Amino acid sequence: MDPVAGTAEHRGPVEVRARAPGKIILTGEHAVVHGSAAVAAAIDLYTNSSLLLRPAGPGEGGGAGSSAVELDLRDSGLTFSWPCSRLRGALGEEISANPGAPAPCSPDQLAAIARLLQDQDIPEAKIWLSAGLSAFLFLYTSILGCRPGKAVVSSDLPMGAGLGSSAAFCVSMSGALLTAAGAVSVGAHRGAEGWEVLEKGALELVNQWAFQGEKIIHGKPSGIDNSVSTFGKMIKFKKGELTNLESRNPVKMLITDTRVGRNTKALVAGVSERASRHPDAMASVFHAVNTISEELSSIVELVAEDEIAITSKEDKLAELMEMNQGLLQCMGVSHSSIETVLRTTLKYSLVSKLTGAGGGGCVLTLIPTLSSNIVLEKVTRELESHGYRCFKVEVGGRGLQVFRG
Numbered sequence: 001m002d003p004v005a006g007t008a009e010h011r012g013p014v015e016v017r018a019r020a021p022g023k024i025i026l027t028g029e030h031a032v033v034h035g036s037a038a039v040a041a042a043i044d045l046y047t048n049s050s051l052l053l054r055p056a057g058p059g060e061g062g063g064a065g066s067s068a069v070e071l072d073l074r075d076s077g078l079t080f081s082w083p084c085s086r087l088r089g090a091l092g093e094e095i096s097a098n099p100g101a102p103a104p105c106s107p108d109q110l111a112a113i114a115r116l117l118q119d120q121d122i123p124e125a126k127i128w129l130s131a132g133l134s135a136f137l138f139l140y141t142s143i144l145g146c147r148p149g150k151a152v153v154s155s156d157l158p159m160g161a162g163l164g165s166s167a168a169f170c171v172s173m174s175g176a177l178l179t180a181a182g183a184v185s186v187g188a189h190r191g192a193e194g195w196e197v198l199e200k201g202a203l204e205l206v207n208q209w210a211f212q213g214e215k216i217i218h219g220k221p222s223g224i225d226n227s228v229s230t231f232g233k234m235i236k237f238k239k240g241e242l243t244n245l246e247s248r249n250p251v252k253m254l255i256t257d258t259r260v261g262r263n264t265k266a267l268v269a270g271v272s273e274r275a276s277r278h279p280d281a282m283a284s285v286f287h288a289v290n291t292i293s294e295e296l297s298s299i300v301e302l303v304a305e306d307e308i309a310i311t312s313k314e315d316k317l318a319e320l321m322e323m324n325q326g327l328l329q330c331m332g333v334s335h336s337s338i339e340t341v342l343r344t345t346l347k348y349s350l351v352s353k354l355t356g357a358g359g360g361g362c363v364l365t366l367i368p369t370l371s372s373n374i375v376l377e378k379v380t381r382e383l384e385s386h387g388y389r390c391f392k393v394e395v396g397g398r399g400l401q402v403f404r405g
């Protein structure tokens with residue numbers, strides 16, 4: 001369907017919900033930014049964005065806040081509001097809805113958005129939300145112009161912990177905004193409880209917008225996080241190219257959140273700085289990671305039918321994850337809390353690696369199909385005694401879904 005720039009302005013209220021999953025990276029984080037392959041999968045933890053668009057202009061009803069753009073971040077307990085007149089003043093009178101293919105956020109736009117954030121009272125302890133707020137203002141005003149509306153966001157994902165919270169935020173918000181703008185159509189599939197999957201071209205458009213949002217939050221994202229959040233399943237990702245992986249046997253993962261805060265943008269920049277100091281050594285590291293991801297991708301797709309084949313397959317996956325963890329340490333993105341998780345799980349013969357940008361955040365532990373629940377309970381108890389939080393996730397599920405009210 002053709003983007004219908006501006007037409008949303010003349011309709012009545014529009015209500016849309018969108019949800020997008022977080023992800024785990026099995027191998028290849030950071031190296032993927034430098035052109036290596038990586039393997040990622042969607043998980044069953046979601047960010048939900050709901051959007052209520054009000055009729056534009058005076059005299060059309062809508063009540064309090066009807067001439068403002070509002071954002072309610074439920075998990076942080078914070079709400080933000082920008083009068084439409086203020087948005088027009090800061091971003092220029094010529095700002096208009098343009099839900100077609102996105103242009104990147106220009107330096108002038110980013111500076112104007114920074115001024116719009118200064119109007120808000122963001123508590124110092126939550127200043128890290130500024131990156132997400134900037135991405136929100138960019139996506140909202142680029143897609144819908146200054147049409148009044150209210151977005152409410154809630155998430156199952158820990159924020160800034162390596163499970164792709166920034167990408168799930170950008171994908172669910174872009175999905176809701178583009179659907180509300182009438183710029184995308186749904187596919188044939190209508191899922192459980194009224195959730196709908198967008199058609200392929202529509203998902204691609206959402207993914208492009210989410211990538212622009214990720215650029216504001218991450219600086220230099222590879223695009224893997226927004227792609228797996230948009231399209232779901234398990235994917236191999238290399239230089240912007242996505243290949244779906246058919247995971248033939250279930251992959252069971254325990255996630256441990258060390259609760260050590262970190263920031264993907266700074267970690268990605270740190271690896272790039274190391275690469276510019278030691279270009280040859282780091283090129284070899286990235287090449288080794290590429291080989292690991294390629295090998296893991298083909299092992300994931302093997303069919304293992306009996307216990308011996310399953311164990312042999314899982315041993316290979318575990319060994320590749322262990323090797324990747326060594327190389328991530330080499331890139332300088334491990335952390336003492338991550339090392340504690342690795343040592344603890346190894347006591348139970350379980351292999352772990354960091355996932356996402358590292359520097360704290362979450363660690364993956366591969367749970368072999370034949371391991372006993374008693375081992376899992378013991379290792380979980382020991383990890384939690386360090387103050388970490390453990391949870392199990394389903395791997396390889398749905399990507400973005402929308403719900404039209």
Ligand SMILES: Nc1ncnc2c1ncn2[C@@H]1O[C@H](COP(=O)(O)OP(=O)(O)OP(=O)(O)O)[C@@H](O)[C@H]1O
Nearest residue numbers: 128129131132160161162163164165166264356357
């Ligand atoms: N639900 C949300 N509401 C508002 N902002 C969010 C939300 N989720 C993420 N963000 C923004 O994204 C930032 C976290 O992104 P960051 O990329 O550092 O971590 P991550 O995406 O959780 O981990 P990784 O990139 O390693 O997978 C937060 O500081 C915030 O600015």
Ligand SMILES: C[C@@](O)(CCO)CC(=O)[O-]
Nearest residue numbers: 029030221222223356357
């Ligand atoms: C660290 C990184 O490789 C993954 C973050 O989940 C960054 C990226 O690819 O954009």
Ligand SMILES: [Mg+2]
Nearest residue numbers: 164166167264
């Ligand atoms: Mg992120």
